[in-house]
Amino acid sequence: MKIAVFVKxxxxxxxxxxxxxxxxxxxxxxxxxNPWDEYAVEAALQLAEKHNGEVAAISMGSEDAKEALKHALAMGAGSATLISDAALADADAAAAAKVFAAAVQKLGGVDLAIFGKQAIDSDTGLAPAMTARVLGWPALTMLAAIPALDPGAKTIQVERAIEEGRQVVEGKLPAVLSIVKDYAEPRYPSFMGIRKASKAEIPVWSLADLGISAPESKVRWTEISAPPAREVTSEMVTGANADEIAAKLADLIIAEGVL
Ligand SMILES: Cc1cc2nc3c(=O)[nH]c(=O)nc-3n(C[C@H](O)[C@H](O)[C@H](O)COP(=O)(O)OP(=O)(O)OC[C@H]3O[C@@H](n4cnc5c(N)ncnc54)[C@H](O)[C@@H]3O)c2cc1C
Known part of the structure; x- marks a missing residue:
């Protein structure tokens, strides 16, 4: 079984x-x-271990993104590839999804493309579903567990973490998955893994290598601003013992109208 895992x-x-x-x-x-992507790598590794598979880590970004790939290698991924191209400057999530789909197709024979639930910087959570749309594969998102997977029959059963509980869904492979943290605690990179990753040569694919032209972005960041600073005052509550401190704290809370 071949698994592509996306790390940002x-x-x-x-x-x-x-x-x-x-x-x-x-x-x-x-x-x-991206912290959510460590869960995606963990899920990819567990599935590969169980089904005799291989894990290919992919990142899109500048040369710096090789560090995220090295983390995935140190955790146990078998290979890593960086996608980098000046024409991707200002690529939005839809453009990124076209690039991710092209990377999956270039790898060839991929059964699962696994993503984290969202990137903590741009925070859209769109990449997995949009990539599935481009590939024409099922999108099985927000997975807390994969109770059944049959690579031969190309079927998968998943548990989606939804607000009200868990939703069991069945789908066909190949599929795009996104993983949430209930799945499993990500493993620490091993000493051997860190050594192997530090020596790894990471190939870089351009858009030409992927065989696509620069995808059009329809979303632009027109303004970025920090939230206004909050005015906060603090007061230390002291006393001779815990009872006295608790009583003073309760009085303060009541006086402030918090309760
Ligand atoms: C204004 C703007 C400018 C941008 N400029 C650039 C640029 O100059 N160069 C560039 O390469 N990209 C650029 N991007 C693309 C961006 O960094 C994201 O890759 C893309 O928008 C995906 O959306 P997201 O970060 O919200 O990911 P989400 O959809 O929140 O992420 C979900 C999951 O998708 C995967 N994922 C997301 N992004 C990446 C990634 N880059 N590599 C690997 N896996 C990923 C991870 O598994 C992640 O957990 C830009 C985006 C915007 C909106």
Whole structure:
């Protein structure tokens, strides 16, 4: 079974973001693999282990995105490819989906294209469904579990995490999946995996390599602004013991009208 897993390089969620001259700035904070994509890699690895499959990690972005790919390699992915092309500057999610679909087709013989639930920077959550649409494959999104998969019969049964509980859905392979964190805790990269990843040569595919021209983007960011600063005052509640502190805290909460 052949699995493509998509990983995006994003600013660390702990980074302090600011908006400078209309552009997002995260200072010296490191770029990391999109946290949701670690769950996607974990799901891909578990499925490959169970069904004797192979996992190919793919990222689209600048050279920096190779670090996200190295993380996927260190976790256990068998190969990694970066898609990078100057013509992708300002590619929106629909344009990105055309690129992801072309990458899946270039890999060839892919049974599952696995995504995280969303990228924590642009946060649209559109890439999985849009990629499925371009490929003409079923989109099985927000998966908390995959109770059954039969690569021979090309069938899959999944549990979708929805607000009210779980929804069991059956589909056909090949399919596009997106994974949520209930699936499984992502494994830590092993020491051997980190060494292997650090030496890996990661091929770069351009749009010409994918055999497509630059897809048109229909969405533009016309303005980016930081939320207005909130005025917050704080007060330390002290006392001789926990009972006294709790009583003072309760008085304060009641005085503030919080309760
Ligand atoms: C204004 C604007 C400018 C952009 N400029 C560029 C650019 O210069 N160069 C460029 O390469 N892209 C660019 N993009 C594309 C963008 O970075 C995303 O890849 C794309 O919009 C997908 O949407 P999302 O980030 O909301 O992902 P979501 O749909 O929220 O992500 C869902 C899942 O899709 C996968 N995924 C999403 N993005 C990527 C990725 N890039 N690589 C691998 N997997 C991914 C991950 O598994 C992720 O968990 C731009 C997008 C916008 C809106």
């Amino acid at each position: 390089q994003v600013p660390d969620s702990a980074a302090k973001l600011s908006v400078d001259n209309g552009a997002v700035n995260w200072g010296d904070a490191p770029l990391v693999i």
